[in-house]
Amino acid sequence: MGELDAVLARIDAEAPAALDRLFHLLRIRSISADPAYAAECQACADWHAADLASIGFEAQARSTAGHPIVVGHHRAGAGPSALFYGHYDVQPVDPLDLWEHDPFEPRIETRADGTKVIRARGAADDKGQLMTFVEACRAWKAVTGSLPIPVTILLEGEEESGGANLPGFLAANADELRADIGLICDTNMWDARTPAITTMLRGLVGEEFIVTAADRDLHSGFYGMAAANPNAIVARILADLRDSEGRVTLPSFYDGVPELDPALRAQWEALPFDPAAFLGTVGLSVPAGEKGRSVLEMTWSRPTCEVNGMGGGYQGEGFKTVIPSKSSAKVSFRLVFDQDPHKVREAFRAFVRARVPADCKVEFLDHGAGRAIRFPIDAPAFRQARQALSDEWGREAFFIGGGGSIPVTHMLKTSLGMDVILAGFGLEDDRIHSPNEKYDLDCFLKGTRSWARVLHALAS
Known part of the structure; x- marks a missing residue:
């Protein structure tokens, strides 16, 4: 032996x-x-x-x-x-x-x-x-x-x-x-x-941003449509992050992202992988990312932008007609190949600032960054x-x-x-x-x- x-x-x-x-x-x-x-x-x-x-x-x-x-x-x-x-x-x-x-x-x-x-x-x-x-x-x-x-x-x-x-x-x-x-x-x-x-x-950028409008929560009957609503501002920013084709809209976001090497693509295509079964195990059926990309491409070799958490206003039992003073969201970017996490962070913050009204303010919390x-x-x-x-x-x-x-x-x-x-x-x-x-x-x-x-x- x-x-x-x-x-x-x-x-x-x-x-x-x-x-x-x-x-x-x-x-x-x-x-x-x-x-x-x-x-x-x-x-x-x-x-x-x-x-x-x-x-x-x-x-x-x-x-x-x-x-x-x-x-x-x-x-x-x-x-x-x-x-x-x-x-x-x-x-x-x-x-x-x-x-x-x-x-x-x-x-x-x-x-x-x-x-x-x-x-x-x-x-x-x-x-x-x-x-x-x-x-x-x-x-x-x-x-x-x-x-x-x-x-x-x-x-x-x-x-x-x-x-x-x-x-x-x-x-x-x-x-x-x-x-x-x-x-x-x-x-x-x-x-x-x-x-x-x-x-x-993949690399990672984690960001949290907090939008503040009025100096206190407001009665929506007295101030509705007249006062800025941080929930609506945050929702609009988040919706703008991806276009109708599933691509991330940050300027220069795809810098450093080449097309997949043909030999590696061929290896992946030969894998016994069933996209429908992959999504089916979590109760879904329709791929939600970039149009024209396989599920393996989207999860292994393409960058992502995902909303991981959001909150603002009354979220307890029952109903409260309030315009919140603050609203926030947590967003992560998974990075691939040679994307620069610091440039992605800077682009994201500029993207958010450009969409916050002049009489509101925004602050950012850094939740880490790393390269692919x-x-x-x-x-x-x-x-x-x-x-x-x-x-x-x-x-x-x-x-x-x-x-x-x-x-x-x-x-x-x-x-x-x-x-x-x-x-x-x-x-x-x-x-x-x-x-x-x-x-x-x-x-x-x-x-x-x-x-x-x-x-x-x-x-x-």
Whole structure:
């Protein structure tokens, strides 16, 4: 039996112990957004540091101005070095009454189709995912006494609450953390049987604006049509953001957005994707974006403008005939390719100011910005990882785009100069950030085997 086969056999044999460790981790209420759980975030970081130390990593939970960041080094091994990133913090569990059981008491559930899933907050995002990599390292250490390549593990404790302290930490420790390739397990497979590597992620601009008209709420019978109504102003601004063809109307918004490479377009068109089924799962049927674009184009390689929240005036029970003094909206832009988030923000603010009456005022709140990122699918590490995943799952792994944004990927690229392999084992129905989050048991077990193969492949 070769080394890799022995490691895979070890993973299979130790699966119950690996689940016990994951369940212990899932019981820690590491909700980073709520200061009431700061002690549990510290406890979670300490647990990870001790666990990594137990398998031969030089590991510490390092203090930041917020929650700790765990760093573990295993410097032995030949071949290229790797930096693995994950996060141990989780989303709040609200609304609690929609959970079918205690979100921090994990359990195995057998579904109607016979598949088994792990139910708990953080099961998929990101504790179950990051532990696939740790368990792969544990198996390599148990079988061979080392890892195939030098590995550093970086576990953040504030990903779900903005990650304010990570950029400074990366900059201050760049020489220590820099590696030949980055690895992240916080993305999805193509489907439950087909692995995928995400090679494109969109950037993001988050903006909130507040329009103020009168110095107090007004009686709509006395002031209606005479006084400016902030709700109407905000509604008009939001309606103007997209034209009848679904295109965003901000000046120069599409600067830096090329047409999709024909070879990549052909790959995407060959994917077994059903737009009607994609929208049907959420009760819709008609694509609402740019006319003439496929759903995959719109969600992976085209920029977006979406209204995420809006409010003004009376919203309680019953009815109140009021013209509100203030109204607000929250708007996000997902960016692609070489769009400049700062130029998009400036264009948006100018767009809003031009539509606010002279006797009203507007203020803006910045909710973050980041560039889109792409990685080279023809680079050796990406080819090796793709083959390793294909070997494990018995299906060719796809290179796919991602509709969301993972800011750490851009940080690793710009601060540490490394490309990042985003190979996750989540599924679309994992309900991350929602009640009753789950992680398929097969994804956890085969995800661990997959990382064992990837480490072996990168060493070769």
